[in-house]
Amino acid sequence: MKKILSNQAVKKFMHNRKAVLGLIIVGFLVLAVILMPIFMKLDPYTTDRAVGFNKAPCPGHLLGTDDVGRDLFARLLYGGRISLFVGIMSTVISVLIGIPLGLIAGYFRGIAETVIMRVADAFMSFPTMVLILVLVAVFGPSILTVTVVIGVLGWTAIAKLIYGNVLSIREREYIQATKAIGMSTPKILLSEVLPNAIPPVWANISFRVAGAILTESSLSFLGMGVQTPQASWGNIIFAAQNLLVLTARPWVWFPPGICIILVVVGFNFIGEGVRDALDPKTK
Amino acid sequence: MIKYVIKRLFYAIPVFLGITFTVYLLINLAPGGPLSILAASGEMSLSDLEALKVSLGLDKPVLVRYFLWLADLLHGNLGTSYRTSQAVSMMIGQRIIPSLLLTGTGIIGAIIIGIPLGVVSACKPNSIWDHISTFVAFIGASVPNFFLSLLLIYVLAVKMKLFPTSGMYSAGSNGDWKDLLYHLALPAFVCGIQPIGNYIKQTKSSVLEVLNEEYIKTARSKGLRNVVIVIKHAFRNSLIPIVTTLSLSVPFLIGGAVVTEQIFAWPGIGSLMITAITSRDYPVIMGVAVLICVVVLVVNLILDLIYAALDPRIKFK
Numbered sequence: 001m002k003k004i005l006s007n008q009a010v011k012k013f014m015h016n017r018k019a020v021l022g023l024i025i026v027g028f029l030v031l032a033v034i035l036m037p038i039f040m041k042l043d044p045y046t047t048d049r050a051v052g053f054n055k056a057p058c059p060g061h062l063l064g065t066d067d068v069g070r071d072l073f074a075r076l077l078y079g080g081r082i083s084l085f086v087g088i089m090s091t092v093i094s095v096l097i098g099i100p101l102g103l104i105a106g107y108f109r110g111i112a113e114t115v116i117m118r119v120a121d122a123f124m125s126f127p128t129m130v131l132i133l134v135l136v137a138v139f140g141p142s143i144l145t146v147t148v149v150i151g152v153l154g155w156t157a158i159a160k161l162i163y164g165n166v167l168s169i170r171e172r173e174y175i176q177a178t179k180a181i182g183m184s185t186p187k188i189l190l191s192e193v194l195p196n197a198i199p200p201v202w203a204n205i206s207f208r209v210a211g212a213i214l215t216e217s218s219l220s221f222l223g224m225g226v227q228t229p230q231a232s233w234g235n236i237i238f239a240a241q242n243l244l245v246l247t248a249r250p251w252v253w254f255p256p257g258i259c260i261i262l263v264v265v266g267f268n269f270i271g272e273g274v275r276d277a278l279d280p281k282t283k
Numbered sequence: 284m285i286k287y288v289i290k291r292l293f294y295a296i297p298v299f300l301g302i303t304f305t306v307y308l309l310i311n312l313a314p315g316g317p318l319s320i321l322a323a324s325g326e327m328s329l330s331d332l333e334a335l336k337v338s339l340g341l342d343k344p345v346l347v348r349y350f351l352w353l354a355d356l357l358h359g360n361l362g363t364s365y366r367t368s369q370a371v372s373m374m375i376g377q378r379i380i381p382s383l384l385l386t387g388t389g390i391i392g393a394i395i396i397g398i399p400l401g402v403v404s405a406c407k408p409n410s411i412w413d414h415i416s417t418f419v420a421f422i423g424a425s426v427p428n429f430f431l432s433l434l435l436i437y438v439l440a441v442k443m444k445l446f447p448t449s450g451m452y453s454a455g456s457n458g459d460w461k462d463l464l465y466h467l468a469l470p471a472f473v474c475g476i477q478p479i480g481n482y483i484k485q486t487k488s489s490v491l492e493v494l495n496e497e498y499i500k501t502a503r504s505k506g507l508r509n510v511v512i513v514i515k516h517a518f519r520n521s522l523i524p525i526v527t528t529l530s531l532s533v534p535f536l537i538g539g540a541v542v543t544e545q546i547f548a549w550p551g552i553g554s555l556m557i558t559a560i561t562s563r564d565y566p567v568i569m570g571v572a573v574l575i576c577v578v579v580l581v582v583n584l585i586l587d588l589i590y591a592a593l594d595p596r597i598k599f600k
Contacts, residue, residue, distance in 0.1 A: 125582075129542070134560060214427050257430035265421075
């Protein structure tokens with residue numbers, strides 16, 4: 001039964017043009033940033049003394065070189081690796097925090113429910129960017145801090161979704177039945193409640209990856225995220241805060257911006273596709 | 284209702300203390316305190332640094348300092364900035380109007396355009412308005428603010444010279460409102476584009492949901508005009524989720540435009556926050572945190588009162 005259901009959802013997903021487009025965009029970008037640097041033997045860290053710095057695109061450097069003579073095409077691809085890594089890993093952290101907390105709040109209710117949900121509300125009503133900036137400043141900007149901070153602050157949406165699902169699941173008859181046959185609480189939670197509470201979260205996970213990549217790029221753009229010499233799409237665009245770079249060298253900041261948009265659109269389309277595929281009301 | 288308001292205000296106290304204490308603890312635990320920058324410059328002797336530390340009160344334990352700060356706050360004193368030696372309340376006061384002007388213009392614009400667009404695209408699916416709405420929402424959700432700002436500056440300000448690239452007033456102008464609007468246009472547009480997408484999507488989906496209700500069918504079969512049905516029955520009853528979405532923009536009003544303010548060199552709370560964070564100006568960071576915290580708590584309270592006004596089934600408990 002479960003197998004048929006999931007197959008039906010997969011079928012629905014694959015018939016959704018937007019969802020498939022999202023899958024193609026994300027798949028293409030992931031393959032490009034992983035494979036192209038290997039096959040093209042690109043080096044994002046070394047200064048090319050023969051060519052010099054601030055050069056326009058040429059055959060050896062498809063996007064020219066930056067202010068210290070590093071190849072910008074290589075930095076675009078390596079930056080993509082880091083931006084995708086931060087986006088996906090921080091979402092994993094959000095999920096690992098959000099699912100248990102939502103489960104506990106929804107199943108046990110009482111004090112746990114009040115505390116967890118009040119804290120979630122407080123988190124959600126605070127401007128996230130300000131909080132993230134304070135935290136990143138406290139722990140010092142790096143790939144690790146950015147990933148952890150975005151991940152930890154992203155737990156609320158996941159927790160709320162799980163909480164809502166668990167609230168309705170715990171009242172179902174089959175949960176009463178498992179209690180009646182004497183199943184232990186951890187076992188009920190893990191094998192009965194959780195599997196039924198998770199599916200609606202899948203769509204949200206895809207949206208979260210998109211959001212995390214946006215946040216990371218904004219932070220790096222402000223100089224508070226991924227630090228050079230490491231590249232990220234945001235910190236390549238950082239150079240365009242200089243009006244000279246903005247006006248005279250659009251090849252520096254335009255491609256990473258387009259990459260961010262593509263990857264965000266891709267993950268959002270996938271998320272919408274998953275949501276519609278799991279929703280029995282849509283065809 | 285007054286009893287309810289007082290009760291809610293009491294509930295807000297632990298939240299307020301919790302948030303301010305957490306922020307205070309965090310910024311004070313940060314490696315590289317405000318003095319380390321001075322120490323690294325080598326211009327002050329060790330004994331001078333020690334004296335400065337005592338005069339700023341940094342020699343006391345964090346917990347003691349938090350309570351001293353709290354006591355000052357209750358007297359309406361937010362302290363003085365380590366960096367500029369100005370009163371924090373004054374520094375925030377200077378920045379709050381430009382900030383509200385920027386984010387307020389963006390959000391009000393988004394409400395005025397977004398909600399009608401949402402209603403129309405719910406009533407007339409696949410019309411030109413529906414397609415425009417989908418496109419605007421798409422841009423808002425997927426183009427990062429800073430990239431949109433750069434594109435606008437590049438195309439409209441640098442290439443076409445239609446707008447200034449940054450700042451709030453032209454050099455030499457003395458607070459002329461036309462000059463202000465001219466500078467406000469681009470950053471306010473950027474601030475509005477994300478909210479407008481959310482408002483359109485939320486309005487459309489909640490109006491669509493209500494349009495499928497039985498009482499709408501009843502209204503139709505009574506022969507009511509379509510405009511009356513949409514405005515009086517459908518829109519009125521879909522307001523609760525819309526108000527929730529609007530409320531989520533409120534914390535954004537203060538300090539939400541960090542990136543936009545930075546790019547357009549707009550003298551608001553967001554850019555104040557960035558300088559305060561990079562120079563470890565604790566009193567200013569705390570001042571902004573308090574401001575945001577109070578605004579958020581007050582708005583949540585007002586929101587609950589609006590909910591009750593919109594839906595008589597919601598009772599004050």
